[in-house]
Amino acid sequence: MDKMKFEDALDKLAEMSDRIKGQDTSLEEAIACYTKGMEYYQICHEILENAKQTIETFEGEV
Numbered sequence: 001m002d003k004m005k006f007e008d009a010l011d012k013l014a015e016m017s018d019r020i021k022g023q024d025t026s027l028e029e030a031i032a033c034y035t036k037g038m039e040y041y042q043i044c045h046e047i048l049e050n051a052k053q054t055i056e057t058f059e060g061e062v
Contacts, residue, residue, distance in 0.1 A: 006047045013040040 004012075016037030020030045 004043055006044060009040045009043040009047070013037055013044060016040065 016033040019025055019033045020037070025033070
């Protein structure tokens with residue numbers, strides 16, 4: 001399976017957030033959305049950390 005792109009994970013995270021905020025969202029659905037949203041958050045965080053490390057590596061070489 002291909003890795004998810006940052007923009008896709010961020011969009012999914014926003015979607016989960018919107019679903020949690022929805023007035024028709026049950027507690028069970030909100031908890032499921034929160035759990036899935038945390039997975040998307042972790043993907044975004046890992047991608048950003050990798051980008052940060054890459055930038056720091058390039059800066060160290062200059």
